[in-house]
Amino acid sequence: MSLSSRHLLGMQGVSRNDIQLILDTAITFKEVLERPIKRVPTLQGKTVVNLFYENSTRTRISFELAEKRLSADAVNFSVSTSSVSKGESFKDTIKNIEAMKVDMIVVRHAAAGVPHYLTQISDSNVINAGDGIHEHPTQALLDMYSIRERLGKLDGVKVCIVGDIAHSRVALSNIFGLKTMGADVSVCGPSTMIPKQMDELGVKVIHNIDEAIQENDVLNVLRIQLERKAREYFPSIREYHKYFGITEDRLAKNGKDIVILHPGPINRGVEISSEVADGPSQIILNQVTNGVAVRMAVLYLLGTQN
Amino acid sequence: MKIALKNVILFNPDQKLNKKSNLLITDGIISKIGSLNSEDLKNCQVFEFNDKYCVPGLFDMHVHLREPGREDEETVVTGCNAAAKGGFTGIACMPNTEPAIDSAEIVSFIKQKAKDHLVDVYPVAAATMGRKGETLSPMSELVEAGAVAFTDDGVAIKTARILKTALEYSKMFDTPIIEHCEDESLAGGAMNEGLNSTLLGLPPIPSVAEDLIVSRDILMAEYTGGKVHIAHISTKNAVELVRQAKAKGINITAEVTPHHFHMTDDAVQTYNTNTKMNPPLRTSKDVEAIIEGLKDGTIDCIASDHAPHSLEEKEMEFEYSPNGILGLETQLGLALTELYHKHILSFEQLIEKLSINPRKILKLKVPKFEIGEKANFTIIDTDEVWSVDIKKFKSISKNSPFHNRLLKGKAIAVINNSLFFLNEKFHSI
Ligand SMILES: [Zn+2]
Numbered sequence: 221m222s223l224s225s226r227h228l229l230g231m232q233g234v235s236r237n238d239i240q241l242i243l244d245t246a247i248t249f250k251e252v253l254e255r256p257i258k259r260v261p262t263l264q265g266k267t268v269v270n271l272f273y274e275n276s277t278r279t280r281i282s283f284e285l286a287e288k289r290l291s292a293d294a295v296n297f298s299v300s301t302s303s304v305s306k307g308e309s310f311k312d313t314i315k316n317i318e319a320m321k322v323d324m325i326v327v328r329h330a331a332a333g334v335p336h337y338l339t340q341i342s343d344s345n346v347i348n349a350g351d352g353i354h355e356h357p358t359q360a361l362l363d364m365y366s367i368r369e370r371l372g373k374l375d376g377v378k379v380c381i382v383g384d385i386a387h388s389r390v391a392l393s394n395i396f397g398l399k400t401m402g403a404d405v406s407v408c409g410p411s412t413m414i415p416k417q418m419d420e421l422g423v424k425v426i427h428n429i430d431e432a433i434q435e436n437d438v439l440n441v442l443r444i445q446l447e448r449k450a451r452e453y454f455p456s457i458r459e460y461h462k463y464f465g466i467t468e469d470r471l472a473k474n475g476k477d478i479v480i481l482h483p484g485p486i487n488r489g490v491e492i493s494s495e496v497a498d499g500p501s502q503i504i505l506n507q508v509t510n511g512v513a514v515r516m517a518v519l520y521l522l523g524t525q526n
Numbered sequence: 527m528k529i530a531l532k533n534v535i536l537f538n539p540d541q542k543l544n545k546k547s548n549l550l551i552t553d554g555i556i557s558k559i560g561s562l563n564s565e566d567l568k569n570c571q572v573f574e575f576n577d578k579y580c581v582p583g584l585f586d587m588h589v590h591l592r593e594p595g596r597e598d599e600e601t602v603v604t605g606c607n608a609a610a611k612g613g614f615t616g617i618a619c620m621p622n623t624e625p626a627i628d629s630a631e632i633v634s635f636i637k638q639k640a641k642d643h644l645v646d647v648y649p650v651a652a653a654t655m656g657r658k659g660e661t662l663s664p665m666s667e668l669v670e671a672g673a674v675a676f677t678d679d680g681v682a683i684k685t686a687r688i689l690k691t692a693l694e695y696s697k698m699f700d701t702p703i704i705e706h707c708e709d710e711s712l713a714g715g716a717m718n719e720g721l722n723s724t725l726l727g728l729p730p731i732p733s734v735a736e737d738l739i740v741s742r743d744i745l746m747a748e749y750t751g752g753k754v755h756i757a758h759i760s761t762k763n764a765v766e767l768v769r770q771a772k773a774k775g776i777n778i779t780a781e782v783t784p785h786h787f788h789m790t791d792d793a794v795q796t797y798n799t800n801t802k803m804n805p806p807l808r809t810s811k812d813v814e815a816i817i818e819g820l821k822d823g824t825i826d827c828i829a830s831d832h833a834p835h836s837l838e839e840k841e842m843e844f845e846y847s848p849n850g851i852l853g854l855e856t857q858l859g860l861a862l863t864e865l866y867h868k869h870i871l872s873f874e875q876l877i878e879k880l881s882i883n884p885r886k887i888l889k890l891k892v893p894k895f896e897i898g899e900k901a902n903f904t905i906i907d908t909d910e911v912w913s914v915d916i917k918k919f920k921s922i923s924k925n926s927p928f929h930n931r932l933l934k935g936k937a938i939a940v941i942n943n944s945l946f947f948l949n950e951k952f953h954s955i
Pocket residue numbers: 679680681706757758804805
C-alpha cells in the first residue's frame with residue numbers, strides 16, 4: 221500500500237484510503253515510540269530538511285524527532301521572517317537546498333500556498349507543516365489519530381472546532397480530514413471568526429458554547445491569538461473567555477463526557493481554563509505523543525514510495 | 527510616400543460606416559477612398575487585405591508603463607511596441623511611476639519618450655501629490671503639459687474631502703477623475719473574499735471594498751458635477767450602482783479589463799501569481815453582471831490595466847507577489863474570443879468599447895475615414911486562431927496568465943503617425 225500523492229500539501233482532496241493508511245501506519249510507529257530503543261532504520265540514507273520560515277519550536281521538534289526515529293538525516297533550516305523582504309528569494313533558497321541533494325522538505329511558512337509553490341520549483345517530497353492561515357495537515361492527522369484512539373472510530377463522531385475558525389490552518393485541515401472520514405463537523409465561535417462559507421463546506425455553525433458541548437463528542441479547542449491584529453475580531457479576552465471559554469463549570473453544567481483536544485500552546489484562562497486543561501477530559505499530551513507517530517507515518521509513506 | 531490598402535472593410539460606428547473599399551494614404555494622410563486607378567497606384571506600395579476590418583485605431587485607457595523608475599519592467603517605448611502589436615494606436619498611461627506623474631516635467635518626459643512612436647501616449651497625471659491623497663497635484667500645469675485625466679490609481683483618492691476638491695478643480699478642464707475603487711481600511715488582501723479565499727487560506731479583499739468607493743464617488747460626482755471614470759470595475763454591485771447613476775444623469779463612466787469579464791477567482795486555486803491582481807478576480811455572479819453591463823452600455827470601455835512585473839517579482843510566494851498582469855498584447859484577442867465570438871457584443875459594440883468610447887471619455891479626437899484625415903487605424907482579422915506565446919511579447923515583462931491560450935482574432939496591422947506596423951515591424955510610410 222502506498223499513498224496516492226508524492227506530497228502532503230493539505231487535507232483538502234486527500235482520500236479516505238490515504239488517511240486510513242496514514243493513521244494505521246501511525247499505530248505501528250506509536251509502538252516503536254514505546255520501546256526502550258525508539259528507532260527504526262526505515263529512512264536510513266534519506267535527508268529531510270525542516271525549512272521553517274516561522275518560529276514553531278513544537279512542530280519543528282516533533283518533525284525532527286520523527287525523522288531521527290526513522291534514522292533519516294534531519295537538517296534544520298530556519299529563516300527569520302524579517303529577512304524575507306531583503307534576503308535571498310524563496311526560490312533561490314530552495315535551489316540551494318536542492319543542490320545539497322535532499323529527499324524531502326518539511327515546510328512551515330507564513331504565506332498560504334508556499335508548499336504548493338515549492339512542489340513546482342523542487343523535486344523533493346514536500347510536507348506542509350503549516351502555511352499561513354491555510355492548512356496544517358499533520359496537525360489534523362494527529363487530531364484524528366487521537367480521537368480515533370480515544371473513541372475507537374471517526375465515522376459518525378461529532379466534533380466541534382471552537383475558536384477563530386477564519387484565521388486557523390488547524391481548523392481548515394481538520395474540517396477536510398474529519399469530513400472525509402465521516403465525522404459530523406461543526407464550528408463554534410464569535411461570528412466574526414467564522415467564514416461565511418461554512419455551510420458550503422457542509423459544516424454546521426454554532427455560536428453558543430453550551431450547545432456545542434451538549435451536541436458533540438469532541439471539542440477541538442483552538443488557541444486564540446492574543447496579538448493586536450487578531451484582537452480586532454472580538455471585544456476583549458474577558459468577553460471571549462466568558463462566552464466561549466471551556467471551563468469546568470460549563471462542562472459540569474452540561475453533564476457530559478466529552479473529549480477535549482487543543483493543538484497547543486494553551487492560553488490558560490482564555491480559550492480553556494487550567495482545570496480543564498489538566499482535567500480528565502483532555503487528551504492534549506496524548507496529542508503531542510501521537511504527533512510524533514503520525515509524522516513518522518507520513519515521512520515513512522512518502523519517503524519509501526518509488 | 528504612398529501606400530494603398532486594398533479590400534479593407536472600413537468600419538467606424540461613429541461615422542455609421544461599414545463598407546468594403548480601398549484606401550490610398552499619402553504621407554500618413556488619407557488621400558483617396560474607393561476604387562484606385564493606375565495613376566493612384568503609381569510609385570505606390572500596395573497591400574492586399576482580403577476583406578479584413580479596418581477600424582479607428584484602438585485605444586487602451588489604462589496602461590502602466592514603468593518609466594520613470596522601473597525601466598527593467600517596461601519603458602515607454604517597449605510599452606508602445608506592445609500596444610502596436612496588440613492593435614492599439616493610442617494609450618493612456620497611469621501615474622504610479624517612481625516618481626509619480628505629478629509634475630509637468632514628468633508629463634513632458636513621457637511625451638518626449640513617445641514622440642517618434644506610432645503609438646500616441648497620453649499621460650494620466652496623479653490627482654494628488656505623490657498619490658498620497660493629501661494635496662492636489664498642479665492640475666492646470668499638468669493639463670497644459672498634456673495630461674488627459676487624473677487618478678491616484680493603485681489606490682482610491684484617500685478622503686472624501688480631497689476627492690471633492692479634485693472633482694471641483696478638474697471641472698475647469700472637463701477632465702475625468704479615474705478612480706481605483708477600493709476602501710483603504712478593507713484593502714490589503716491577496717484575493718477576493720469568498721469560498722476560494724477560505725479554501726486557499728489567502729487574506730481576503732471583500733467586494734464591498736469596491737462598492738463603497740463606487741458609491742462614494744457617484745455621490746460626489748453628483749454633488750460636484752465633476753466627472754468620474756471607474757477603473758477596472760469588478761463587482762456586481764458596482765455595475766448596478768453605475769447603471770443607476772447613469773440613469774440619473776450623473777457624469778460617470780466605467781471600464782472593465784479582459785480578465786474581469788471572463789475569469790473568476792477559481793483561477794487562483796493553483797496559487798499562480800499571474801492570477802493575482804487588484805481588484806482581484808471575483809465570482810461568476812460578478813462576471814455575469816459585468817457581461818450584462820457590457821451589453822447594455824453601463825460599462826463604456828474595455829481597458830487592459832497592463833501591469834508589467836519582472837519575473838523575480840512574480841516567481842515568489844503568492845501573498846508577497848505584486849498585483850497585476852500584462853494586457854496590451856492579449857486584450858483584443860480575448861475581447862474577440864470571449865465577447866464577439868460568443869455573441870455577447872456585436873463587432874460595432876466591441877469597437878466602440880475598444881476605440882471610440884475611451885477617446886471620447888478623454889476628449890480625444892476619434893479617427894475618421896475621410897480624405898484629408900490622418901491615417902490612424904487598426905486592421906483586424908476576426909477569425910485567425912493563434913496561440914499566445916509570452917516569449918514573443920514586445921513587453922519586457924512576461925507576466926501573463928494567458929501563455930499558450932488559443933485565441934480567435936487579432937490585429938494584423940496598425941497605422942498612425944506615418945508609421946505602419948505589419949509583420950512584427952514598423953515601416954515608415
Ligand atoms: Zn487600479
